[in-house]
Amino acid sequence: xxxxxxxxxxxxxxGAGTETLADLNFTLYPGSFYFLTGASGAxxxxxxxxxxxxxxxxxxxxxxxxxxxxxxxxxxxxxFRRRIGVVFQDxxxxxxxxxxxxxxxPLRVAGVREKDLETPxxxxxxxxxxxxxxxxxxxxLSGGEQQRVAIARAVIGRPEILVADExxxxxxxxxxxxxxxxxxxxxTLGTTIxxxxxxxxxxxxxxxxxxxxxxxxxxxxxxxxxxxxPLPKDQQQ
Amino acid sequence: MLKFFVIPGHDRxxxxxxxxxxxxxxxxxxxxFLTVLxxxxxxxxxxxxxxxxxxxxxxxxxxxxxxNPGIRxxxxxxxxxxxxxxxxxEEVRLLPSDEIEALIEPWLGxxxxxxxxxxxxxxxxxxxxxxxxxxxxxxxxxxxxxxxSARVEPSSGYIAPxxxxxxxxxxxxxxxxxxxxxxxxxxxxxxxxSALNTHTETIAVVHLLGGTDAQISRLFQRRIALxxxxxxxxxxxxxxxxxxxxxxxxxxxxSGLVQSxxxxxxxxxxxxxxxxxxxxxxxxxxKLTVIxxxxxxx
Numbered sequence: 057x058x059x060x061x062x063x064x065x066x067x068x069x070x071g072a073g074t075e076t077l078a079d080l081n082f083t084l085y086p087g088s089f090y091f092l093t094g095a096s097g098a099x100x101x102x103x104x105x106x107x108x109x110x111x112x113x114x115x116x117x118x119x120x121x122x123x124x125x126x127x128x129x130x131x132x133x134x135x136f137r138r139r140i141g142v143v144f145q146d147x148x149x150x151x152x153x154x155x156x157x158x159x160x161x162p163l164r165v166a167g168v169r170e171k172d173l174e175t176p177x178x179x180x181x182x183x184x185x186x187x188x189x190x191x192x193x194x195x196x197l198s199g200g201e202q203q204r205v206a207i208a209r210a211v212i213g214r215p216e217i218l219v220a221d222e223x224x225x226x227x228x229x230x231x232x233x234x235x236x237x238x239x240x241x242x243x244t245l246g247t248t249i250x251x252x253x254x255x256x257x258x259x260x261x262x263x264x265x266x267x268x269x270x271x272x273x274x275x276x277x278x279x280x281x282x283x284x285x286p287l288p289k290d291q292q293q
Numbered sequence: 294m295l296k297f298f299v300i301p302g303h304d305r306x307x308x309x310x311x312x313x314x315x316x317x318x319x320x321x322x323x324x325x326f327l328t329v330l331x332x333x334x335x336x337x338x339x340x341x342x343x344x345x346x347x348x349x350x351x352x353x354x355x356x357x358x359x360x361n362p363g364i365r366x367x368x369x370x371x372x373x374x375x376x377x378x379x380x381x382x383e384e385v386r387l388l389p390s391d392e393i394e395a396l397i398e399p400w401l402g403x404x405x406x407x408x409x410x411x412x413x414x415x416x417x418x419x420x421x422x423x424x425x426x427x428x429x430x431x432x433x434x435x436x437x438x439x440x441x442s443a444r445v446e447p448s449s450g451y452i453a454p455x456x457x458x459x460x461x462x463x464x465x466x467x468x469x470x471x472x473x474x475x476x477x478x479x480x481x482x483x484x485x486x487s488a489l490n491t492h493t494e495t496i497a498v499v500h501l502l503g504g505t506d507a508q509i510s511r512l513f514q515r516r517i518a519l520x521x522x523x524x525x526x527x528x529x530x531x532x533x534x535x536x537x538x539x540x541x542x543x544x545x546x547x548s549g550l551v552q553s554x555x556x557x558x559x560x561x562x563x564x565x566x567x568x569x570x571x572x573x574x575x576x577x578x579x580k581l582t583v584i585x586x587x588x589x590x591x
Contacts, residue, residue: 138503
C-alpha cells in the first residue's frame with residue numbers, strides 16, 4: 057500500500073528549549089484510521105501541527121503525499137494544505153462569519169463559485185445537525201455546536217487526510233459517538249483520519265483504528281510500529 | 294480592472310471594516326490635499342517660468358546713451374534701420390520718449406523729466422530665436438560704427454535671478470510632492486500592519502485552509518485601495534477648491550507676471566490623476582507590506 061505520510065527521525069524544538077517532539081518514526085497509509093493518544097503536554101498538538109503543515113520540524117524528514125514537506129517551497133504549501141482537513145482543538149472559527157460562511161471558507165479559498173457551494177454547505181450543516189443555525193455566528197453557538205461547525209469546515213473539501221485535535225472534547229458522549237461515526241463514514245470513503253484524544257474510551261469505538269501513543273514527545277513504541285487499540289471487554293476472548 | 298474593486302460579500306465579511314471608519318481614508322485625504330496644492334504650485338511655477346523665459350529669452354534692449362538729444366535721436370534712428378537689416382532680428386521698435394518717461398516715472402516723477410535728465414534712447418528688439426553670446430557680440434559690432442555708445446542687453450539677464458528663484462520654489466514644491474508620497478506610503482504601511490494585526494487569527498485560519506499569500510493580500514489591497522481612492526477624491530476636491538480660490542484672486546490682481554502663474558489643461562489633468570496615482574501607490578505599498586508580513590509565517 058502506498059504511504060500517505062512518513063516521519064523519519066523527526067524532532068521539533070520551539071526556540072532554544074528542549075525538544076517538544078523527538079525521534080518520531082512512523083508511516084500512515086491512505087484510508088486508515090489513527091488515534092493519537094498521550095497525556096496533556098505529551099506533544100499531540102505539536103505532532104498534528106507538523107501533519108497539517110503549520111510548523112516545519114527542527115530535524116528529520118516528513119514525506120507527505122509522496123513529497124518532502126520539510127524542504128517544500130513555501131509557495132507550494134497552500135496546495136498541500138487544501139488536501140488536509142483540520143479540526144483545531146480550539147475550533148478557530150472566524151468569529152465574524154456565520155456558521156454557513158465558516159463552513160464555506162475552504163471552498164471559497166479553493167475558488168469554488170458561489171452558486172456551486174450553497175448545496176454542499178447546506179448539506180454539511182444538516183449532516184452535523186446545524187441546518188437551522190446556518191446564519192448563527194460562533195459566539196451564539198454552544199461549544200458543541202462550534203465543534204461541529206469546525207468539523208464540517210474540515211471535511212467539506214473532501215480532504216485526503218483529516219486531522220482532528222481533541223474533536224470530542226466539548227461534546228456530550230452521545231455527540232462524541234455521532235462525530236466518531238461521521239469520521240468513520242469519511243474514512244470508508246477513503247479519507248485517512250488522525251484523531252488526537254486523551255479519551256481512552258473513544259479508542260474502542262473504531263475497531264479498525266490504529267493507535268500511536270506519545271510520551272514526553274516520543275512515540276511509546278519508537279520503532280514506529282502502530283498497534284490496534286484494545287478491543288472492548290465484551291469482544292475480548 | 295473594475296472587477297478588482299468589487300469585493301464579494303463574503304470577502305467583505307472576512308476582513309470587516311466600514312467605509313471611512315478608520316483613520317486611513319482621512320490621512321490619505323490630507324496627504325492628497327497637500328500633494329494637490331504642492332503639485333499645483335510646482336506646475337504653475339513651471340508654466341510661469343516657461344512663459345516668462347520664452348518671452349524674454351528672445352528679447353533684447355539697445356540703449357543709446359548720448360547726452361545730446363539730437364545726436365541721440367539720429368543714432369537711434371540709424372541703429373534701428375541697421376538692426377532691421379540683420380537676419381536674427383524679427384522686430385525692431387524704437388521707443389518714443391514719452392513711453393521711456395512713463396517707464397521711469399514711478400521712480401523719478403514726471404515733471405519735465407527729459408529736460409533735466411538725459412534719458413537714453415531705447416530700442417526694443419525681438420529676435421527670431423534665443424541668440425548666443427557670439428551673436429550678441431556681432432550685434433554690438435554692427436552698431437559700434439553707427440552709435441558708439443550703444444549697449445545691447447539681453448532681457449534674459451534681467452529675469453535670470455527671478456527664474457532661478459522660481460526654479461528653487463519649483464524644486465521645493467516637487468520635493469514636497471515626493472515627501473508626501475513617502476509619508477502616504479508610510480501611512481499605508483502602518484495601516485496595513487495594523488489591519489494584519491487585527492486579523493491575525495483570521496489570516497492564520499485562511500492560511501491553514503490553503504489560502505495563498507496572494508489571496509490574502511488581495512483582500513487588504515482592495516480595501517486599502519478603496520480607502521485611498523475615497524480619501525484621494527476628498528483631498529482632490531479640497532485641493533481643487535483652494536486652487537480655484539487662489540487663481541480667482543490672482544486673476545483679480547491683473548499683473549502681467551502673476552497672470553502667467555496659471556494652470557493649463559494638462560496641469561489639471563496631472564492634478565486630477567493624483568488620487569489615482571495615490572491609490573496605486575497605496576495598493577503597491579499594501580501588497581508589499583502584507584506579502585512581506587505573510588512570508589514571515591509558514
